[in-house]
Amino acid sequence: MKSIKWFLFLCLFPFLVQGQEKPLKQTICLIADIPLLLESDHGIISFSKTGILDISPGRIRISMAARTDAIEFEHLIQLAKPLAVMEQNSTAYTVQWNTKKYRDWTPVAGQHSSTLIDTSLGINDSLKLIWKNRSGKIVQKFTLKTKILRPAIIGFRINEYYDSIDRGHKIRVLKRKNGLPKGYQSLQSDSIQIQAGGIIELKIKSYPLLVDTLIQFRITSREDKTIPGWKSGSHLLILPELKADNNYTLELKYPNQSAVAKYHLIHQPFWHQLTWVRWTIGLSLLTTTILLTRWYYRRKWRREAAQRERLEEQLTTLQSQLNPHFIFNALSSIEGLVTIGQNKLANEYLTTFSMIMRDTLKNVDKMLISLEEDLQLxxxxLKVEQLRFGFEYEWELDPGIHPAEIEVPPMLAQPLIENAVKHGASAKGWINIEIAKKNADMLIRVTNPSSNIAIKPRTAGGYGWSLINQRLxxxxxxxxxxxxxxxxxxxEKQATATLIFKNWFS
Known part of the structure; x- marks a missing residue:
């Protein structure tokens, strides 16, 4: 009994002893008939009362636990009272690898702190150790079996914020609890819904003999298909970097293991990220843009229409001012004929003049009339003025021009003809009127003999010519x-006045 207490005292208060062989990542002290020290490079998972020890594939070292040495370990398992030293020294052990003998029976005597076996186990390998006494009775046996581990999430919790200081406390609490702590939900599938803006905590299944569950994980998102490198974590995994309105794939595995567990994390969107909200906002913006654009162009159109109406009124006013000017000149001509006694000629003049006035009044409110109507006027x-002055005139019309299909401002060329009659054709001269096409332009050219008086283009024709300049x-x-x-x-020979209608045929 004293030997057991002394052995436990040494195990529970470990310290490093110079010259001791460097331990692997995990050490378990197994107190049984034959005390042993088990060291693993990749993790010892669990131990059953039937003597089966589940371990991860990798290196395993089994040594005799010396009763006089201090031992540093992570777990202590006591299955039975150790044999007395004399009884232990009288035993022998053998090792079977995958049911085949790996080592013949070897006496335990003299191997109190030596390594019994140091090897690596692969997937589905097993290692069985058996001890017997001198009479051949089996006094102890246990089996090591490799097990493929795939991390499993057993519960989760969604927090509103992330507190990194609180993480260490949470890990200590979870280590003391076998079940799920308060506030955690049990996970029944491979998919987790995360509320918008929430921070998820994941509780990963841990095993009885492991100090902590060393986990490797990586996260890929729906938006970014880049595969990141593996990160290290523990049996409490907190993921504060997940963004709302995104789907993630979480992959978990143990170090040096190929088995990977996959979980889908669906981070729900905020209200403003919902599809119907986006569509509503988009349609609202589109409607607002359309309405503003429509309002802007309607206002612009009204402003331009008002300006155009003002200009048209001014143009109509100018046209109406031209009519009295024409009437005044015609009546002066009639008066002259009556004065000199040419009553018959004056009567013909008046008849033709009345026809001109009827057609002119008919078009007084029109901005454009057909070229055919204007040529008729x-x-x-010219027929009226010809009765008075007796000059000759001729027309030249380009074959490519169809007067009935072209529109021009009414009586725009009349002041040109009046000027030609006044300055060049009154003394039985001549007048030539040409309507020509030049590329996309139309030209109305009035030519008459040159008079002795020099005429300035902007003053020719007096008041009538001033009105036509304003109309242009x-x-x-x-x-x-x-x-x-x-x-x-x-x-010296002739004077030519030309109206150029730009882009009239484009």
């Missing part, structure tokens, strides 16, 4: 892509 005006400016503002330009040239 110009022809009637307003038309240019309304139609910047298709403006109408004016050119005037004069030499």
């Amino acid at each position: 110009m022809h009637q005006y 400016d307003h038309f240019r503002e309304l139609n910047p892509d298709s403006p109408i330009e004016f050119e005037f040239s004069q030499d």
Whole structure:
């Protein structure tokens, strides 16, 4: 009895002794008929009362536990009272590897602190040690079997925040508890739902003889398919780095083991990450953008329409101002004919003039009329003036121009013809009117003999010509892509006034 107490005293208060062989990662002191020291490189999992010791594949070293040496260990297992030293020395042992004899019967005497076996066990290997006394009676036996381990999550808890200081305390509490601590849920499948913003704690199954469960893990996400390296953890695994609205795959394994356990962690989204919320926000933004865009363009369109309406009113006003000017000139001509006694000619003039006035009043509110109608007005005006002055005129129309299909501002060319009559054709001269096509432009060119008076382009025609210049400016503002330009040239022989309708055929 004293020997047992002395042996336990040495085991429970370990210290390092110089010259002792370096232990492996885990050491177990087994007190039985024959006290033993078991060391493993990869973990001793469990020990049953039937004498079966489950271990991970790897290196295993079994030594006799010396009763006089101090021993450093992680676990102490007492199965029986040790034999007396004399009885122990009278025993012999043998080793069987996978049911085959590995070592013949070897006396225990003289091997009180020596290594009985130091080897590596692979997957599905077994190692059996048997002791017998001198009479052949089996006094002790146990079997080592390798077991493939796959880590298993037995419970989890979701916290609202992560406290790294509290982690050590949690590990100590979990080591003292066999079941799940308060607040943990049992895991029945390989999938875990995590509430948005939650921090998950995982309780991994630990084994009775292990000080801690050394776990290797790695996490891959749905968004990032990169496979990371393995990280080390324990039987309490806390994962604060998981982001909401993402799915993760958690892989677990033990060191130097190939068996991998996979779990799916589904981190639920925040309310603003929900699909229907995103669609609602997106549609709201799209609707707002459409409404703002519509409001902006409607406002711009109204502003442009108001400006266009103002310009059209001004242009109409200018056209209406041109009519009294034309009427005044025509009545002056009639008065002149009556004064000189040419009543018949004055009557013809008045008849033609009334036809011109009827057509002019009909188009007074129109911004554009067909070129065919405008040429007809110009022809009637020339007929009236021809009665008075007796000049000749001719028309040249480009074959590629169809007057009925083209629109022009009404009576825009009338001041040009009036100017030609006044300055060049009044003394029985001539007038040439040409309507030509040049690329995408249309030209109305009025040519007459040159008079002795030099004419300035911007003052030719007096008040009527001033009105036409204003009409061109307003038309240019309304139609910047298709403006109408004016050119005037004069030499000793003839004067030419040209209206250029830009991009009229584009």
